[in-house]
Every structure is written in structure tokens, then in C-alpha cells.
Amino acid sequence: MFLFNGSSDLSVNHHPAKPRGQLHGLRLAASLATLLVTLLAACAGPQPGSIAPQSGAAKSPVIVNAPPAQLPLSKDAPATPREFRAVWVSTVANIDWPSKRELSSDKQKAEAIAILDQAVQMRLNAIVLQVRPSADAIYPSALEPWSEFLTGEQGRPPQPYYDPLQFWIEQAHERGLELHAWFNPYRARTTQAKAGQARSHVSKTMPAIVRQYGDMSWMDPGEPQAMQHTLNVISDVVRRYDVDGVHIDDYFYPYPVKNSAGIEMDFPDEPAWNRYLQSGGNLNRADWRRDNVNRLVAAIYQQVHQEKSWVKFGISPFGIGRPDRLPPGITGFSQYDKLYADVELWLARGWLDYLAPQLYWPIQQTPQAFKVLYDYWSTQNLQQRHIWPGLFTSKIDHTEKSWQADEILNQVDALREKAGTGHIHFSMVSLSQNRKDIRKRLAQEKYTSAALVPATPWLENTNIAPPQLQWNEEQKLLRVQLADPENTRWLAIWKQTEQQWQFSVQPASKLTIDVRKDGQPAPLKQVVVMAVSRSGQESLPAKFSVTTP
Structure with missing residues (x-):
């Protein structure tokens, strides 16, 4: 890296990928399979005392510069920062x-x-x-x-x-x-x-x-x-x-x-x-x-x-x-x-x-x-x-x-x-x-909240299937099942409490989401999870809300 002060003075200071068509074919098949499972699960409805999935539309990524506490609360999660x-x-x-x-x-x-x-x-x-x-x-x-x-x-x-x-x-x-x-x-x-x-x-x-x-x-x-x-x-x-x-x-x-x-x-x-x-x-x-x-x-x-x-x-x-x-x-x-x-x-x-x-x-x-x-x-x-x-x-x-x-x-x-x-x-x-x-x-x-790296859709402009979430009541954890693990790099996560939305990113190798705070269940209303591909493409959201008997 060379540093220049604006004048004339200068001073210094694994694995080969699968063929692209094959990858796209695998991702399309995974997306269709996941969509079918998601639709069937949605028809079954939430079980008492569980966290149930909800449908939601994808949002255009934007930069969110406001602190999480200042993000307006709504039914849907904010756009991914x-x-x-x-x-x-x-x-x-x-x-x-x-x-x-x-x-x-x-x-x-x-x-x-x-x-x-x-x-x-x-x-x-x-x-x-x-x-x-x-x-x-x-x-x-x-x-x-x-x-x-x-x-x-x-x-x-x-x-x-x-x-x-x-x-x-x-x-x-x-x-x-x-x-x-x-x-x-x-x-x-x-x-x-x-x-x-x-x-x-x-x-x-x-x-x-x-x-x-x-x-x-x-x-x-x-x-x-x-x-x-x-x-x-x-x-x-x-x-x-x-x-x-x-x-x-x-x-x-x-x-x-x-x-x-x-x-x-x-x-x-x-x-x-x-x-x-x-x-x-x-x-x-x-x-x-x-x-x-x-x-x-x-x-x-x-x-x-x-x-x-x-x-x-x-x-x-x-x-x-x-x-x-x-x-x-x-x-x-x-x-x-x-x-x-x-x-x-x-x-x-x-x-x-x-x-x-x-x-x-x-x-x-x-x-x-x-x-x-x-x-x-x-x-x-x-x-x-x-x-x-x-x-x-x-x-x-x-x-x-x-x-x-x-x-x-x-x-x-x-x-x-x-x-x-x-x-x-x-x-x-x-x-x-x-x-x-x-x-x-x-x-x-x-940098008041986490942010994802912007996507590069010209590299791989392909859809990535949303994850599926399963609630573990004993551990108070959400378990994540990836539809396209080969192409999923990150999980983008929104957690909604009574006061705010909180955004975080974790590697796709970590397939649990902790909803506890200080060892106790946090008063969460909703958890929204998107799978994010290696090129930054974002899946449709998988939404889970806490319900009571």
C-alpha cells in the first residue's frame, strides 16, 4: 500500500468449484424441495407452546445507520443492513x-x-x-x-x-x-x-x-x-x-x-x-x-x-x-x-x-x-x-x-x-x-449495528432457498436446517423484542440460534432468518414467532 500526501512528495509507509451449471441445477432442485416442505409446514399451523413459521416477502437491501433501538417496530423485520x-x-x-x-x-x-x-x-x-x-x-x-x-x-x-x-x-x-x-x-x-x-x-x-x-x-x-x-x-x-x-x-x-x-x-x-x-x-x-x-x-x-x-x-x-x-x-x-x-x-x-x-x-x-x-x-x-x-x-x-x-x-x-x-x-x-x-x-x-457485505449478483445471480427452523424447547434454541448448505455462507438474523429489532450475522456452520439472555429466555416476539449465499444473495425470510398454549 502506497501513501501519497497530495504533493510531489511520495512516501511508503479448498477445493475446486463444481461446474457452474451443475451448482445452479442443484440449487434450483433444493429450492423447489424446500418450497414444497415450507408450504406443507405452513398448512399444519403452529403447535401450542412452540415457535411457528410465518410467511414474508423479501426486502431490498439497504444500509441501516440508526442504532437498533431507533429502528421503527413493525410486524415485518427491517431491510437487511x-x-x-x-x-x-x-x-x-x-x-x-x-x-x-x-x-x-x-x-x-x-x-x-x-x-x-x-x-x-x-x-x-x-x-x-x-x-x-x-x-x-x-x-x-x-x-x-x-x-x-x-x-x-x-x-x-x-x-x-x-x-x-x-x-x-x-x-x-x-x-x-x-x-x-x-x-x-x-x-x-x-x-x-x-x-x-x-x-x-x-x-x-x-x-x-x-x-x-x-x-x-x-x-x-x-x-x-x-x-x-x-x-x-x-x-x-x-x-x-x-x-x-x-x-x-x-x-x-x-x-x-x-x-x-x-x-x-x-x-x-x-x-x-x-x-x-x-x-x-x-x-x-x-x-x-x-x-x-x-x-x-x-x-x-x-x-x-x-x-x-x-x-x-x-x-x-x-x-x-x-x-x-x-x-x-x-x-x-x-x-x-x-x-x-x-x-x-x-x-x-x-x-x-x-x-x-x-x-x-x-x-x-x-x-x-x-x-x-x-x-x-x-x-x-x-x-x-x-x-x-x-x-x-x-x-x-x-x-x-x-x-x-x-x-x-x-x-x-x-x-x-x-x-x-x-x-x-x-x-x-x-x-x-x-x-x-x-x-x-x-x-x-x-457502526452501531452489524451489517452484511453488499451482494455481487453479477457473479452468481441465483436464488438461494430459505432455511427451515425447528424449536428446541429444552435448550431454548432454534435449530437451523439449510436447504443449500454448499452455497450458504452466512445466516442473517433479526430478533424482535417488545422494544426493538436486533440484527446479527453468524456463519452458516453454526446451526443454532440462542434466544436466551443471561441464561434465561429473552422476551422475544419474533425471529427472522435469511440464508445468505457466498456471493451475498439473500433468501426469502424464515419467520418464527413465539406462541403460548
Whole structure:
């Protein structure tokens, strides 16, 4: 993740899916079977002293920003709240996790659990975890070595051995959180690297495609092998792990580096460029570089969905677009000309499921005005993909230039006022440290109830059958029977008391709903449950109300 202050100064800071037609056929059959059972159960009517199902119509998802106690009571549950509330967890340079190299496996796990628990307490619903900082891995891989940011030595696994990515996925899902795997596409070595490179690192196995640029190493995007290697790495993770999303950041061609005379150095890609010319290529060098990046983006989108149709693909580019399209008054670094990232084209072609432009400037900073830039990206969104901006929450720190917490809170409000459906915080360390009470205030003032991640119906626009609920009188539990367990990721639950509606989300692996409070039955009037698919599609509600003899 690259941070830019708006001036010329730059500073850094599993299983293969079934064929789609087969899945759809199975879901249709399950839906019809469940509908028949539901109709028969409804005809039988409620039994005395039990919880009985009721019919109800589906509602259009909306964001519910009011505290649960302020939601108006009605016979029907409110619309399901939807908003992407995520945070980046950086492994590079031990920014967020693990806090330092060479921690024991138990300490690494404890830190991960602490982060996930804090995310739940804040009512976030997604983690964007960096799994490939620099052509290395935080998981066992036959393609790339273990990251030195885990163990202090590239290629050395954690001790005692465990799979950190699998651990993060399981623990996140258990808490109702999505887990998006964040890859850096081309970086091969960072300035923070201290250890030597392992034999399995790309700099050793394919040295001809790696370039030295400034004090970093880079896989050359113009080399077909570099692109294919990155595609292989991403496909391997999607195939083997139950991730909810694949995420790449703003590092395509590297940010410009200046020499000792203060002049920008060109990226040293002459071998690939000369081969392109010799093969008859007729693009100029800048357009050729953009085409290299475009082909990578399009290929990732295609391959991710070939592996698993429901996995979202998101990109977090620099926040300012093409200079020739910018709104009046907006100025700054041109990723189109310097990083060769044609983000507007990706949106127009629909080569992503969500865009997270890094809008890392204050609302009142006119040359990079937060609201104006959000509006700009919205107007470029021809395929109506999700726009979930990155927020520079880590700018809240202990320096003289620190932002106040109100800046981030106001940015959340600004996005909601513009009908925005989500955002991502960079990064977790600022929330974990609760700088200037930002974590506490977000939870108390902005994330006052749980929310589902917005659906991506263009991935899998299929109906999901509603669950069936059975009351266990002895345990005071509702038992959930899923009609489509293979495709159900979450249960969205409304509980109605005399005073309010309360919303919660739990994993579909947890098939009971506790209606007790402090060990005693809560005075519930109604429980409404929807099955939610992996792509966020919501079933018709299964409604149960408490009746008395």
C-alpha cells in the first residue's frame, strides 16, 4: 500500500468449484424441495407452546445507520443492513501482523485472534489480509517461499508448524468476517527486507524477469513469465483456500524513483520492450506498459472466477485517475502515466468486482478533495461495480501532522450521504491502538449495528432457498436446517423484542440460534432468518414467532 500526501512528495509507509451449471441445477432442485416442505409446514399451523413459521416477502437491501433501538417496530423485520466495513492487515514490514518477526506460532495466533476480535467488536465485516508481500507467502506454497516477515528468514516455516492463512480464514469465518487475500502483483523485494532470498524465490528461479529499481526488486510486468507466475500464485490460493475475495493493491509498475541528481529514473525494462518491438509491436512504450497491466488485470478477473465463481476480485489503486478526465481543480500524481494503471478502462470493462481507490486526503483538501474524487470514480463506474474507497485511518497518529478522528468519521458520513456502500481502513494498527479513540468512536457512532457485505449478483445471480427452523424447547434454541448448505455462507438474523429489532450475522456452520439472555429466555416476539449465499444473495425470510398454549 502506497501513501501519497497530495504533493510531489511520495512516501511508503479448498477445493475446486463444481461446474457452474451443475451448482445452479442443484440449487434450483433444493429450492423447489424446500418450497414444497415450507408450504406443507405452513398448512399444519403452529403447535401450542412452540415457535411457528410465518410467511414474508423479501426486502431490498439497504444500509441501516440508526442504532437498533431507533429502528421503527413493525410486524415485518427491517431491510437487511448492507455495508462493506473492512480493514487492511499488512504483513509487509510487520506493519499490522505479526507485530515482529520470529514470534512463536502461538504468539502469532494470539495476535491474529486479537485483531479479529477487535474487528468484531467494531462491527466490521471483512479483513483484507496481505498474503504475498514481495513474491513470498504467509502460507505453504510450492511456488514461493515463506515470508521473512513471519519468521525472520525467507523460506523458513513457522515453528511449531501451522498454516497462517488457513488459521486466519477459519477464525475470521467463525466470527462472521469475510477474508480477502491481498496480493502484491510484481514486487520482489522491499526496502524493509533484511534476510537473504531463498532458493525458491523468483529472483533465484527466474532471475531474467527480475529488475533492480532503486533499492527494491521488481518482476518486470512486460515479461510474460512474470505475469504467468503471478496468475499461478493467485489461482493456487483461490483453489486451495476458502477465501471470499482476491485483492491487489496499487503496485503495478513501481512508483518513480529519483537518482542522486533528483531526476526520475526510467524502469529498466529494455529487454522486454525490445522483444516487443522486434515482434512487430506498434504501441508506444507507455501504451505498451499499460497494455501489460491491463492484460494482467483481465486475466486475474477471468481466472479467479473460473476457479470459484463467487470469489470477489478487488483492486485498490491510487486515488487520482487519468489527468485528461479529472474534475476541475483536482491535481496530483498521475498513476495513468507513472504506474501505467488505466483504472478507468478496468471499470468500463468490468474487470473487477470492487474498486477501492485510495482516497487518502482530507475532505477540505481542495486539490485532492475527498468527495469530488469519490464522485469521479462513481461516474467512471459504467458496469456498476462496487466502489469501496480506502480511508487513511493510519494518518491518525501522534505527530504534529496527525489527523483528528473526526476526519475519518466525517468521511464515513460523506460516503453514506452519497449512497456509498462501503469502505476500507488503512490499516489495522491505527484501530488496534485506538488512536484518539478512533476504534471506540467508529463502534459507538458509525457502526452501531452489524451489517452484511453488499451482494455481487453479477457473479452468481441465483436464488438461494430459505432455511427451515425447528424449536428446541429444552435448550431454548432454534435449530437451523439449510436447504443449500454448499452455497450458504452466512445466516442473517433479526430478533424482535417488545422494544426493538436486533440484527446479527453468524456463519452458516453454526446451526443454532440462542434466544436466551443471561441464561434465561429473552422476551422475544419474533425471529427472522435469511440464508445468505457466498456471493451475498439473500433468501426469502424464515419467520418464527413465539406462541403460548
